Amino acid sequence: MATHSxxxxxxxxxxxxxxxxxGVGYRALGRSFNTWMYRVREEVFLRETSRLAPVPNxxxxxxxxxxxxxxxxxxxxxxxxxxxxxxxxxxxxxxxxFPDHRFVxxxxxxxxxxxxxxxxxxxxxxxxxxxxxxxxxxxxLGEFARVLRPGxxxxxxxxxxxxxxxxxxxxxxxxxxxxxxxxxxxxxxxIRRVPMLVLMNAQVDAPAPWRKAWGGALRAVTLTExxxxxxxxxxxxxxxxxxxxxxxxxxxxMAVFRLRG
Numbered sequence: 537m538a539t540h541s542x543x544x545x546x547x548x549x550x551x552x553x554x555x556x557x558x559g560v561g562y563r564a565l566g567r568s569f570n571t572w573m574y575r576v577r578e579e580v581f582l583r584e585t586s587r588l589a590p591v592p593n594x595x596x597x598x599x600x601x602x603x604x605x606x607x608x609x610x611x612x613x614x615x616x617x618x619x620x621x622x623x624x625x626x627x628x629x630x631x632x633x634f635p636d637h638r639f640v641x642x643x644x645x646x647x648x649x650x651x652x653x654x655x656x657x658x659x660x661x662x663x664x665x666x667x668x669x670x671x672x673x674x675x676x677l678g679e680f681a682r683v684l685r686p687g688x689x690x691x692x693x694x695x696x697x698x699x700x701x702x703x704x705x706x707x708x709x710x711x712x713x714x715x716x717x718x719x720x721x722x723x724x725x726x727i728r729r730v731p732m733l734v735l736m737n738a739q740v741d742a743p744a745p746w747r748k749a750w751g752g753a754l755r756a757v758t759l760t761e762x763x764x765x766x767x768x769x770x771x772x773x774x775x776x777x778x779x780x781x782x783x784x785x786x787x788x789x790m791a792v793f794r795l796r797g
Contacts, residue, residue: 540643540672562737565758572768573736574604576775577693580732580790581608581661587728588689588792592656596620596683598644598676599663603630606637609659618655620647645675650683658684659691662788664715668708677722686797690724693732693790697741709740724793731785734778736771742786 550563562570585591585608593616595609600619609617619634620642621627630639640649644663658680667673680690696712703709716726739747758764779785 540669565754566761566764568761568765569736569754569758569768572765572772573733575772576736576779577661577732578604578608579776580730580779581605581691582612584728584730584790584792585609585612585691588657592689594618594655595657595659596647596650596655598642598647598658598660598680600630600639601626601662603633605659605661606630606634610634610637618650620649645672645679647679647683652682653685654683655688656685657689657691661691661693661790664692664694665707665709668703668706670708673710674718674722677719677724681723681795684795686795688795688797690719690793690795691790692793693788695740695787696729696789696791698784699741702740719793723796725796727792727794729789729791731779731782732788732790734775734782734785734787736768736775737787739786746786 562573565573591612592614595614595617597606597609597617597619600606600621603619606617606619617637619630619637619639621630621639622641622643624641627639627641630637642649644660644667660676660680664673664676667676684690694715695709696715697709698712701708701710701714719726735750739750742750754767757767
């Protein structure tokens with residue numbers, strides 16, 4: 537398993553070379569397929585955050601990457617959006633792309649640039665499963681709690697496995713029980729969890745035969761950008777229906793937690 541320093545260097549190189557949806561997404565499937573995948577993520581995020589009442593005034597987006605979710609918060613009418621990322625490559629580009637927002641180079645587990653109770657909501661999308669050290673993961677949750685006001689909201693995407701956890705060099709897929717327990721110890725209550733994707737991502741919470749078969753099929757149909765675009769376009773309408781109708785997903789889900797106050 538990679539150390540924190542090795543992970544930071546990995547993401548620095550990756551985002552320096554590919555600051556697009558594929559750089560922050562499922563890189564093996566190519567940019568065209570990832571563009572369709574992120575359309576589904578956008579729809580789910582906007583649908584679920586629009587249910588937050590009231591809409592938060594001050595938002596911190598942790599692990600901003602390309603600024604995809606910074607842009608979505610702004611589209612919702614949130615004027616005060618702050619972003620941070622562990623990589624200099626992302627932060628420099630984000631400052632240029634979003635000159636009206638503040639961006640700082642900060643790690644999720646150490647948000648010392650921000651005061652306590654400074655935000656109404658924190659978003660951390662497609663980041664937490666890349667924190668391979670459990671102590672840093674729990675430290676990140678503690679930092680989210682510190683910078684949120686009492687009653688503030690934490691919006692995350694995670695894999696929430698019902699199967700045993702899976703550990704890799706750059707990613708750890710933890711169980712629903714482990715994550716909710718760690719969040720609870722940090723002061724958070726889970727208030728909603730919904731599928732963010734169903735078929736357009738690695739089937740990390742599915743039985744091994746299906747996981748391998750579907751993963752192989754996705755990689756086969758995305759070998760080129762044109763075929764990846766066609767595969768994404770074909771799956772997109774099905775994926776939109778599935779994320780609205782299903783209560784559980786074999787892959788990434790979006791969750792909203794509230795900080796006890």
